Amino acid sequence: MDRARAHVLLFTGHRVDDPGRGTPRFPPDKVEVARQEIGAAIDALLARHGKGLIGIAGAASGGDILFHEECHARGIETTVYLALPEKEYAEQSVDSAGAEWTRRYYALLKKTPVRVLDPSAADGTNETVWTRSNLWMLRDALANGSERVTLIALWDGKAGDGPGGTEHMVKEIERRGGEVVRIGAGTVFSD
Numbered sequence: 001m002d003r004a005r006a007h008v009l010l011f012t013g014h015r016v017d018d019p020g021r022g023t024p025r026f027p028p029d030k031v032e033v034a035r036q037e038i039g040a041a042i043d044a045l046l047a048r049h050g051k052g053l054i055g056i057a058g059a060a061s062g063g064d065i066l067f068h069e070e071c072h073a074r075g076i077e078t079t080v081y082l083a084l085p086e087k088e089y090a091e092q093s094v095d096s097a098g099a100e101w102t103r104r105y106y107a108l109l110k111k112t113p114v115r116v117l118d119p120s121a122a123d124g125t126n127e128t129v130w131t132r133s134n135l136w137m138l139r140d141a142l143a144n145g146s147e148r149v150t151l152i153a154l155w156d157g158k159a160g161d162g163p164g165g166t167e168h169m170v171k172e173i174e175r176r177g178g179e180v181v182r183i184g185a186g187t188v189f190s191d
Contacts, residue, residue, distance in 0.1 A: 013063025013154030
């Protein structure tokens with residue numbers, strides 16, 4: 001794949017709820033609905049842009065892993081971007097959702113190119129590693145211009161649990177003129 005000519009599918013989305021989450025957001029019983037919506041969004045972009053697509057996303061339990069799996073099912077190459085080293089990332093963004101998500105995470109890492117955010121990338125501001133990771137993915141996605149990027153956002157439209165989440169990524173790509181395809185409202189996420 002000629003990456004300079006590719007249309008980039010950048011993904012952001014909520015993690016599946018950990019057991020016992022106080023206020024449900026992305027309940028485990030909505031995972032199949034989310035998978036179908038992610039797949040439908042990818043199919044629509046395939047129809048519009050042809051086979052010249054590549055994907056970029058993290059690998060958190062829930063939306064990220066589903067995105068990579070749905071891209072791979074369609075023959076779309078993806079790259080996993082980890083904000084932290086592999087094991088630490090799993091501890092913070094995967095393991096608490098259960099053993100099946102952890103299994104899928106490590107299976108994904110075995111078959112997909114992985115990039116890990118350089119900890120020295122901190123610029124002295126108070127940005128969290130998650131904010132820096134969003135900006136890193138966004139910078140790489142936008143390398144060939146905003147007209148060659150579509151952000152698929154599995155998002156409830158609300159502020160997240162902390163800085164650097166889905167809302168941040170949506171606002172950053174909109175600020176740079178990129179396209180956003182929002183999914184999950186009213187189906188995965190109750191209003």
